[in-house]
Amino acid sequence: xxxxxxxxxxxxxxxxxxxxxxxxxxxxxxxxxxxxxxxxxxxxxxxxxxxxxxxxxxxxxxxxxxxxxxxxxxxxxxxxxxxxxxxxxxxxxxxxxxxxxxxxxxxxxxxxxxxxxxxxxxxxxxxxxxxxxxxxxxxxxxxxxxxxxxxxxxxxxxxxxxxxxxxxxxxxxxxxxxxxxxxxxxxxxxxxxxxxxxxxxxxxxxxxxxxxxxxxxxxxxxxxxxxxxxxxxxxxxxxxxxxxxxxxxxxxxxxxxxxxxxxxxxxxxxxxxxxxxxxxxxxxxxxxxxxxxxxxxxxxxxxxxxxxxxxxxxxxxxxxxxxxxxxxxxxxxxxxxxxxxxxxxxxxxxxxxxxxxxxxxxxxxxxxxxxxx
Amino acid sequence: xxxxxxxxxxxxxxxxxxxxxxxxxxxxxxxxxxxxxxxxxxxxxxxxxxxxxxxxxxxxxxxxxxxxxxxxxxxxxxxxxxxxxxxxxxxxxxxxxxxxxxxxxxxxxxxxxxxxxxxxxxxxxxxxxxxxxxxxxxxxxxxxxxxxxxxxxxxxxxxxxxxxxxxxxxxxxxxxxxxxxxxxxxxxxxxxxxxxxxxxxxxxxxxxxxxxxxxxxxxxxxxxxxxxxxxxxxxxxxxxxxxxxxxxxxxxxxxxxxxxxxxxxxxxxxxxxxxxxxxxxxxxxxxxxxxxxxxxxxxxxxxxxx
Numbered sequence: 001x002x003x004x005x006x007x008x009x010x011x012x013x014x015x016x017x018x019x020x021x022x023x024x025x026x027x028x029x030x031x032x033x034x035x036x037x038x039x040x041x042x043x044x045x046x047x048x049x050x051x052x053x054x055x056x057x058x059x060x061x062x063x064x065x066x067x068x069x070x071x072x073x074x075x076x077x078x079x080x081x082x083x084x085x086x087x088x089x090x091x092x093x094x095x096x097x098x099x100x101x102x103x104x105x106x107x108x109x110x111x112x113x114x115x116x117x118x119x120x121x122x123x124x125x126x127x128x129x130x131x132x133x134x135x136x137x138x139x140x141x142x143x144x145x146x147x148x149x150x151x152x153x154x155x156x157x158x159x160x161x162x163x164x165x166x167x168x169x170x171x172x173x174x175x176x177x178x179x180x181x182x183x184x185x186x187x188x189x190x191x192x193x194x195x196x197x198x199x200x201x202x203x204x205x206x207x208x209x210x211x212x213x214x215x216x217x218x219x220x221x222x223x224x225x226x227x228x229x230x231x232x233x234x235x236x237x238x239x240x241x242x243x244x245x246x247x248x249x250x251x252x253x254x255x256x257x258x259x260x261x262x263x264x265x266x267x268x269x270x271x272x273x274x275x276x277x278x279x280x281x282x283x284x285x286x287x288x289x290x291x292x293x294x295x296x297x298x299x300x301x302x303x304x305x306x307x308x309x310x311x312x313x314x315x316x317x318x319x320x321x322x323x324x325x326x327x328x329x330x331x332x333x334x335x336x337x338x339x340x341x342x343x344x345x346x347x348x349x350x351x352x353x354x355x356x357x358x359x360x361x362x363x364x365x366x367x368x369x370x371x372x373x
Numbered sequence: 374x375x376x377x378x379x380x381x382x383x384x385x386x387x388x389x390x391x392x393x394x395x396x397x398x399x400x401x402x403x404x405x406x407x408x409x410x411x412x413x414x415x416x417x418x419x420x421x422x423x424x425x426x427x428x429x430x431x432x433x434x435x436x437x438x439x440x441x442x443x444x445x446x447x448x449x450x451x452x453x454x455x456x457x458x459x460x461x462x463x464x465x466x467x468x469x470x471x472x473x474x475x476x477x478x479x480x481x482x483x484x485x486x487x488x489x490x491x492x493x494x495x496x497x498x499x500x501x502x503x504x505x506x507x508x509x510x511x512x513x514x515x516x517x518x519x520x521x522x523x524x525x526x527x528x529x530x531x532x533x534x535x536x537x538x539x540x541x542x543x544x545x546x547x548x549x550x551x552x553x554x555x556x557x558x559x560x561x562x563x564x565x566x567x568x569x570x571x572x573x574x575x576x577x578x579x580x581x582x583x584x585x586x587x588x589x590x591x592x593x594x595x596x597x598x599x600x601x602x603x604x605x606x607x608x609x610x611x612x613x614x615x616x617x618x619x620x621x622x623x624x625x626x627x628x629x630x631x632x633x634x635x636x637x638x639x640x641x642x643x644x645x646x647x648x649x650x651x652x653x654x655x656x657x658x659x660x661x662x663x664x665x666x667x668x669x670x671x672x673x674x675x676x677x678x679x
């Protein structure tokens with residue numbers, strides 16, 4: 001009995017998550033219409049920090065509730081929507097130019113994350129803001145892709161020899177490339193995790209399952225299950241979690257959308273095994289449920305337990321993620337938030353490279369690399 | 374209740390403890406600061422601005438604080454925080470009040486998108502407004518300060534806000550920023566103008582801010598119709614010259630001075646097009662303020678504009 005209670009306590013009862021306004025807004029936008037002005041004030045600040053203001057605007061608009069928001073906060077929501085509409089337009093234009101640049105390389109370009117959501121017209125694109133475009137190509141065509149982009153005005157951003165080596169030898173992407181005129185950034189990947197990471201999701205499997213994008217013969221996106229897994233691995237292996245809640249919203253939105261597909265959930269479980277991504281999937285589902293009430297079939301939650309860490313680790317990671325996934329705002333922080341972010345930074349770096357390489361990398365970054373001004 | 378209802382020590386205390394909810398134009402800023410020069414500047418230049426008491430909603434939450442490191446004591450600095458986050462690099466403590474002004478401009482120009490925003494001074498008389506877009510150093514603020522001391526209403530010295538829905542100009546009357554020689558020129562031009570303390574060695578040189586006329590502040594909710602787009606240029610010794618500018622040329626030059634023309638996309642283009650359509654556009658070279666005032670006094674709107 002006691003043992004059973006302890007097991008339950010350790011693994012299945014969610015921690016008490018503070019009922020932050022931003023979470024309430026994302027879970028149940030309908031309830032926002034009864035919000036007081038001081039609450040709106042706080043919600044807008046939290047949402048702005050999390051880059052989710054435009055998303056909330058669209059959630060309300062889709063439900064026909066925007067008109068019921070008091071004028072002042074509504075203005076802020078609409079201001080942010082203007083920005084996100086412009087971002088989406090810019091993504092379309094940028095992809096047109098990327099296609100042109102890569103037309104002669106002859107490999108299909110697979111769009112990742114935000115760019116994929118926009119072009120595949122998936123719900124996480126709604127109200128999303130973008131900082132760069134991510135694509136993935138077969139590793140053996142990296143040189144050709146890089147050369148073609150350079151011919152069309154994209155230039156490498158990291159000129160330091162060590163940084164070049166860091167990216168080219170150890171990472172899963174080229175150093176980010178920036179267009180010299182438009183200043184837009186493209187990240188060219190050949191895998192979804194660094195070469196040096198302990199997990200090795202097989203890029204060949206991901207590329208083989210990618211699906212052509214409606215209306216384009218040179219663009220593809222990951223298959224639904226792979227898209228969720230990539231989003232999960234991106235979030236739970238990331239050293240910067242200041243956009244964490246936005247990334248979790250992406251996952252929540254993808255899951256709600258794809259759950260209409262037949263066999264999506266069983267596929268997701270199988271695919272996570274095949275790609276060695278059961279751990280990030282476990283975390284993604286766990287925190288999507290805890291924080292955003294994502295509806296997930298009980299069978300899936302059972303299947304995902306194969307990726308569950310041991311109970312003590314889980315207590316610890318819950319404490320960390322439930323803090324670090326919140327917006328970087330004083331109203332969503334407690335005295336441990338700073339430490340949680342630091343620890344997750346160390347965790348992400350730890351997951352990225354083996355210990356000796358990590359020590360060498362940190363040593364180089366601390367004492368040898370030139371300091372930014 | 375206006376800021377002037379508080380005594381200097383009450384204002385200072387309130388800025389330090391709860392902060393004030395200051396209404397400038399259509400925006401409410403929640404402002405906190407522990408820095409005496411900022412409190413003093415607000416008491417002086419914002420005396421006639423309303424304090425919002427109840428709502429609990431602010432468009433922008435800002436504070437000016439001392440850094441929590443050695444620079445609090447050694448070569449002291451000031452930080453501008455937007456909702457708790459640093460936006461700009463710290464500045465020398467002496468520049469705290471100008472930093473507040475620059476920060477308030479940043480708040481508006483980085484968030485507001487129901488208006489086409491142009492880096493321009495806007496003044497109005499008899500129901501018609503003149504927009505004066507110009508790069509720094511062209512004498513835009515000097516001319517603006519002179520005009521508002523001679524019967525023109527100040528809408529803004531820095532930001533023309535053209536409402537997308539109807540093309541009307543939304544006032545944002547705040548202190549007029551003057552630089553270098555302009556400070557003394559305007560001080561001599563209008564003995565009664567109220568100035569903040571001069572601050573030397575800023576990125577823009579020596580700066581001081583002139584209080585907006587009380588009437589302009591009182592009429593801060595009254596929108597205006599644009600009639601003229603005028604590109605001012607101060608040129609020492611030049612004869613005053615108002616030269617008609619083709620609308621196409623004016624369009625591109627206003628767009629160059631806009632903060633969010635391309636962000637607004639099609640709406641930006643439409644708003645800009647109706648703005649230029651409704652305006653007579655001029656290049657204006659001047660060296661004497663009195664002559665400039667006379668030329669502005671003789672401006673006539675397009676026959677069709679209303």
